[in-house]
Amino acid sequence: MASIHPKQKKRIIYLLSSICILIFLTPQESIGKKNIDNQISTLRGNSNITSDANASLYASLQGATTAIKDTTVSVSEKKENQSEGKSELKFSRPQNEINRIVLWLVGDNNVLEFRHHMIDFGNNNLPLFLRKFYIRLVERTYTFPIIILFLLFIIGLVLNVSAVLLFMYFTNKRKNHKERYINIYRNSYEEVLRSYLFGDIEWDLALLKLKKLKKTLNRKILTEVLLTFKENLRGEMDSQIPQIFIKLGLEKDSLKLTKSVLYHRRIEGLKALTNLDPENAKEIIPNYLNDKHFLVRTEAQVSYVRLHPEDPFEFLKTLTNPFPRWTQLSAFYIFRLHQVPVPAFVDYLESEIPTVRNFSLRMIIFFQQLENASAIYRQLDSPLEMTRFLSIRAINDLRLYEGKSIIKKMFQSETGNNKLEIIKAIKNIGNNEDFDFLESIIRSDSVSLKTEACRSLYYVNNEGRERLNVLNQNSDLKIDQFLTHVTDPRN
Amino acid sequence: MNGVMRKILVAEDNRLILETIFHSLTREGYEIIKASDGKECLKILEDTDVDLIITDLYMPSVNGHEVISILRDERKKNTPILVLSAAGAEDTVLKAFDLGADDFMVKPFSLVELNVRVRKLLAMRR
Numbered sequence: 001m002a003s004i005h006p007k008q009k010k011r012i013i014y015l016l017s018s019i020c021i022l023i024f025l026t027p028q029e030s031i032g033k034k035n036i037d038n039q040i041s042t043l044r045g046n047s048n049i050t051s052d053a054n055a056s057l058y059a060s061l062q063g064a065t066t067a068i069k070d071t072t073v074s075v076s077e078k079k080e081n082q083s084e085g086k087s088e089l090k091f092s093r094p095q096n097e098i099n100r101i102v103l104w105l106v107g108d109n110n111v112l113e114f115r116h117h118m119i120d121f122g123n124n125n126l127p128l129f130l131r132k133f134y135i136r137l138v139e140r141t142y143t144f145p146i147i148i149l150f151l152l153f154i155i156g157l158v159l160n161v162s163a164v165l166l167f168m169y170f171t172n173k174r175k176n177h178k179e180r181y182i183n184i185y186r187n188s189y190e191e192v193l194r195s196y197l198f199g200d201i202e203w204d205l206a207l208l209k210l211k212k213l214k215k216t217l218n219r220k221i222l223t224e225v226l227l228t229f230k231e232n233l234r235g236e237m238d239s240q241i242p243q244i245f246i247k248l249g250l251e252k253d254s255l256k257l258t259k260s261v262l263y264h265r266r267i268e269g270l271k272a273l274t275n276l277d278p279e280n281a282k283e284i285i286p287n288y289l290n291d292k293h294f295l296v297r298t299e300a301q302v303s304y305v306r307l308h309p310e311d312p313f314e315f316l317k318t319l320t321n322p323f324p325r326w327t328q329l330s331a332f333y334i335f336r337l338h339q340v341p342v343p344a345f346v347d348y349l350e351s352e353i354p355t356v357r358n359f360s361l362r363m364i365i366f367f368q369q370l371e372n373a374s375a376i377y378r379q380l381d382s383p384l385e386m387t388r389f390l391s392i393r394a395i396n397d398l399r400l401y402e403g404k405s406i407i408k409k410m411f412q413s414e415t416g417n418n419k420l421e422i423i424k425a426i427k428n429i430g431n432n433e434d435f436d437f438l439e440s441i442i443r444s445d446s447v448s449l450k451t452e453a454c455r456s457l458y459y460v461n462n463e464g465r466e467r468l469n470v471l472n473q474n475s476d477l478k479i480d481q482f483l484t485h486v487t488d489p490r491n
Numbered sequence: 492m493n494g495v496m497r498k499i500l501v502a503e504d505n506r507l508i509l510e511t512i513f514h515s516l517t518r519e520g521y522e523i524i525k526a527s528d529g530k531e532c533l534k535i536l537e538d539t540d541v542d543l544i545i546t547d548l549y550m551p552s553v554n555g556h557e558v559i560s561i562l563r564d565e566r567k568k569n570t571p572i573l574v575l576s577a578a579g580a581e582d583t584v585l586k587a588f589d590l591g592a593d594d595f596m597v598k599p600f601s602l603v604e605l606n607v608r609v610r611k612l613l614a615m616r617r
Contacts (some may be wrong), residue, residue, distance in 0.1 A: 190507050192512055228507050232577075235601030337579070 012158070019150065037312050062216045111461060115142050126455045156168050185211075185218055193244070197229075201345050203247075213248065239335035245276040263293040270326055272297070274303040282307050290320045298327045305331045309340045315355050316348045323355040328362075346372040354384050365397045373400050389418050396425035404429050408437055420452050427456035434460070435467050442471060442479060454479060455486040496522045497613055502532035502546040502558065503575070508598075512545065512575075515602045516609065529553030533561060541570060543612055548583065549577035556590060560603070563591035571612040575600060 089166065115138065122134040133245045139146050184327075189210060196206040212218045223245070229239045245251060254277065255296060257269030273281035281303060288300035301323075305312040312335055316323065334340075345363040348356055357379065363369075364376065378404075379391040387411075395403035407422045423441060426434050441453035474480050485491055499521050503509040506527070513523045524541065526532040530552040532544070548555035551560070559572055569595045576583070579597035587595055593615075594608055 190510065194511060198514060198518070225507070228505070229511075230599075232505070232508050232598050233511065233602065235603055237602070238599075257512070292561040 016154070019147070019154075024332060035448055113197055142350050158175055182217075185221050186225060190221050191223060193229065196244075197240055218249055219248075221251050222248065223253065223276070226250070227272060227275055242276050242278070251277045251280055255280065255284070258288070263291075264297050265300045265390040266291070266293075267335055270299050270303055274306060282390070286315070286318075289315050289318065294321070294324065297321060297467050298324070298330060301327055305334050305340065306338060309338070311343060312340050313343055313345070313366055316351060316353075316360075319351070319353055319356060323359055324354060325355075328355075329361045332363075335451045341370075342367050344371060345369060346375045349375045349379060354382075354387060357382070357387055361387070363389070365394050368398060369398075370398055373398075373402065376400065377403055377406060377475070380410065385415050385418065388414070392421040392425055396421065396428055399429055401429050404434075408434070413435075416446075416448070419449060423449065423452040423456050427459050430456065430460045432461070432463055435464065438464075439467070440472065442477065442482075448458065450479070451482055451485060458483070460488050496520065497542040498522045498524060499543045499545060499609065500524045500526060500532060500539075500541040502526040502529060502544070502550065502555070504547060504550045511602070513606070515606065519606055519609075521609070526537060527559045529555065532558055536562070542616060543571050543573065543609060545573045545575055545609070548574060548578055548587065556586065558593055559587065559590040569576055569616070571616050573608060573612060575605075 038065050066107070118138050119135060122138065124132050126134055164480060192201075192209040195201045196203065201209075210222065213222070226241055229237065233241075238341065247367070254269045254272040255342050257265045260266055260269070270281070270285065271283060285300050285303050288296055289304065291297045291300060299455075301315060304315045304360065308314065313331075318352055345360040345367070346369060348360040349358070349364075351357055361376070361379065376391055376394050376398075377400075379387050382388050382391070392407055394400070395407060403424070407425060411419060411422050424439070425439065430438075435457065438453045438457045442457070444450065457468050468479075468483065471477055473481060497519055499516060501512050501516075501523055501610055503512065504527055507529065513525060514582065516523050524539065526533055526535055528550045529546070532546065534561040536544075544558075546555045554573060555576065559574070562570065562572065572591065573594045573596065574587045574592045575596045575598065576587075582602060584597075585593050593612060596605065596608065
């Protein structure tokens, strides 16, 4: 049980004791007398006091002044007074601001009414020895309404803390129980399945030993165990595990999960079906490729790559949402892990979705697919900087010499990064015709472009180096440091 | 196996895989010692001599790379080490070999293949 710390207990006890001391050690007489004197003076000032009832009240109040200890008030007298509508036992207004605020919040009449009820209760229900103490407490509290607030605050705090502690206790208990339950059944199912997979027991006996399969939680545990087996083992067991999944009817649970409103359950269902029931998964996955939730889309797209080795990226043609980097990485990883045959990524270069085009360019570069260079050149006209950047890089990495003239023409209108990429490309696909172009960049003001141009000129061929030396001798240019930088093998 | 039961230490944090490997290799006639992380593996090796160590790479407390490194530096210089890991990236594999691993298998793995590799490594040690 998450209990209150002993030190905290002590503090709470000290706090409550000090409140009680505050209530009971403050001099009673002077305040009580002041209270009653206020009431008397109010009544005296009230021109509506004419009735006998009021007079008797006045007298009783007078009596109360001399007998301070006896603060029992006749409720019936008060009621008569109130019914006549002539006078009221006016609640002496407290002097300080905080008490005024409390009264303003709660309302004078309500306070008065409640006070009457409390005193009435004490008179009618409590034994004599407790009555005085109780009425004194009520009077004191009403003299200092701030105490009400304080007490309510303390009570509220204690109730709140108790509620939280109780909630935590029961939640923890439930969680621990569930964890123990899951561990017990997971171990049991692992043992049974292992024995069956190794041929130590037959299927009928295994089925008997797989207990409580009617419960959803148990079926979920069993699915997880099967998934763990599938993810870690290959070979003969690889084919047996999906058979067990179907035999036990667990695919129905996974299909149901895929229809859930909650995205994480849809993902769970898709994952289970992809790994354990590929036939069913192939039919269902296309429905989730454009799901409203991006994580579900990611899972579906990665599953598609896995389930369609003949055409793993065909789904790119039907995508309506962007193809994010993380999904690209995941799909690429699955693709490589399962050694899926490489498709021609140039087929996806005409996609309307920019991220698909960018992914295709990256894959073309990675797999060195030279088949359709004109499709790459067309991407140089893209309004998106990244697409043009990747196209320039493709021209560079794939050594597409025909593309050199195109990228040189677009140099002036390009962004900084793309300009750098163009200069890098010239290093690999350039020749003597490009020396003037590089020299013009070396004569420009940009340090990064100058550095890269020097590097390109130095590495394009031997004549390039000679040209660089000639330029270096030109004292106006001052490219010594650039030369030192590009020739340093650490760079 | 000439009547002498060969001892194999398996360090794997995934309980299911650990038990599966235990089950599979025990049926082949080996004595298997289980460890659920690198720290336990090193502790066992302080007192026990084994003929082969099968270790995962990414484990709690002490990972597989550290285990290989410590073993090669200090204690079991000649004991063959077979790494069994889901991390099959080239640099991970190369790093394991650089540190002193004798063989590397990527998960998902075949138990039949594992048995063959274990047999080969033990034969080399003999």
